Amino acid sequence: MTDLNTSHLSAPQDQSMTQHNKKKVVIFSQIYPEFEEKLRQEFDVVKINPKLGDVNQQIREAVQDAHGMIGAGRLLGEAQLETAQHLEIISTVTVGYDNYDVDYLKSRQIQLAHTPHVLTETTADTAFALLMSAARRIPELDKWTRAGQWQRTVASAQFGMDVHGKTLGIIGLGHIGAAIARRGYYGFNMNIVYHGRREKLETAQQFQAQYLSLEELLKQSDFVVVAVDLNAQTKHLLGSAEFALMKSSAVLVNISRGAVIDEAALIEALQSQQIFAAGLDVFEKEPLQESPLFALDNVVVTPHIGSGTEATRYAMNKLAYENLVLVLNGKPAKYVVK
Known part of the structure; x- marks a missing residue:
């Protein structure tokens, strides 16, 4: 019998997944190295680098096929995220969320997780x-x-x-x-x-x-x-x-x-x-x-140092990491902005 090649009949792969079948995460500011390393072990990670030029343009390009984002200190709304096709969650390493266009995120069904209580x-x-x-x-x-x-x-x-x-x-x-x-x-x-x-x-x-x-x-x-x-x-x-x-x-x-x-x-x-x-x-x-x-x-x-102790900033990074990983693994985040 002839050996038929039927690979062209297989179901199309999710183009947002890497060849290793990992979801993609964009780190848009500095986070604790421990949690960055953990993310790299589980996900395909891209880190925004201000030294490489226009940060907003880097974000627009990086989020096209990203599933999650983590960081702090960036304005994120339609101008930065309109190219995102698969974004499930932004995990901010803050309790405040005035840098984020919450209404836009809701309209796109993108969860916004934050870090209350620990600070x-x-x-x-x-x-x-x-x-x-x-x-x-x-x-x-x-x-x-x-x-x-x-x-x-x-x-x-x-x-x-x-x-x-x-x-x-x-x-x-x-x-x-x-x-x-x-x-x-x-x-x-x-x-x-x-x-x-x-x-x-x-x-x-x-x-x-x-x-x-x-x-x-x-x-x-x-x-x-x-x-x-x-x-x-x-x-x-x-x-x-x-x-x-x-x-x-x-x-x-x-x-x-x-x-x-x-x-x-x-x-x-x-x-x-x-x-x-x-x-x-x-x-x-x-x-x-x-x-x-x-x-x-x-x-x-003082220079916006309200939560600025090693113990508290570590706890904030840990909670932001946990929020992100929970959602990307199909579970609810601990703290989501309503």
């Missing part, structure tokens, strides 16, 4: 560090002391503000906001007030926290900590009108997203001493390399 306590630590540093003028007095200005017993010119027993106003009583409230209530005997889209009675009961309108919170608080997501409703939530409501002795802390605050209005409020001080970990433009803020002694600035 809650570390970010709350940062918020309180900024609060206390600004209230007690730590960076300013550190510089003053190093400059040889300490020539006699310090007087009122070097005094700061008490923290214990004061009113702490939290805008956004989510996981991070609640962790900040816990530090204030149990650690510093502070009176807790809060504002958000809705009351959170069960959480608030832990700290005997009172729900207030934004206007009343700003009027009553000695310390205001911003811990909300950035979206259309919260962009420039605090501006000139809001700063005018605050006490002249008030300290403002922002560990959420820079654009929640009108930065130009805040600079004016600090320059005119309309409020006492601010502690800022986030800014409208990042990385921030030039700003009138740098000339002000009554502001403490």
Whole structure:
């Protein structure tokens, strides 16, 4: 009998799979080497390299046949992802997701996974560090002391503000906001007030926290900590009108997203001493390399380091890796943006 070649009759292969039958993953920022190596063992991995030119163009080319993406710090929406034919998931190594066009991803049925909870306590630590540093003028007095200005017993010119027993106003009583409230209530005997889209009675009961309108919170608080997501409703939530409501002795802390605050209005409020001080970990433009803020002694600035400890960043990378692998293996991610 004639040996017929029937290979042309076999079912067509998924063109998005490699010759080794592995799904493709695009790494679009630095992740911990341990998890990059694990991904390379299980998937066909392509890593975006800014040194090779236009990052957006690299992404557009890489995602054409990709099934998953992992990273942080890139704007991802239709302009970058319209060429994607098989993309199932983007796993961001962040809790915030304002860099992603969530509506577009939903329209394409692309899951967006993120890393909440693992950074809650570390970010709350940062918020309180900024609060206390600004209230007690730590960076300013550190510089003053190093400059040889300490020539006699310090007087009122070097005094700061008490923290214990004061009113702490939290805008956004989510996981991070609640962790900040816990530090204030149990650690510093502070009176807790809060504002958000809705009351959170069960959480608030832990700290005997009172729900207030934004206007009343700003009027009553000695310390205001911003811990909300950035979206259309919260962009420039605090501006000139809001700063005018605050006490002249008030300290403002922002560990959420820079654009929640009108930065130009805040600079004016600090320059005119309309409020006492601010502690800022986030800014409208990042990385921030030039700003009138740098000339002000009554502001403490840090480089978006809220979750920046080795243990927490490792946990974030691990969770992002797990979210990605779960979905690519047909299972639900641990945390998906709804």
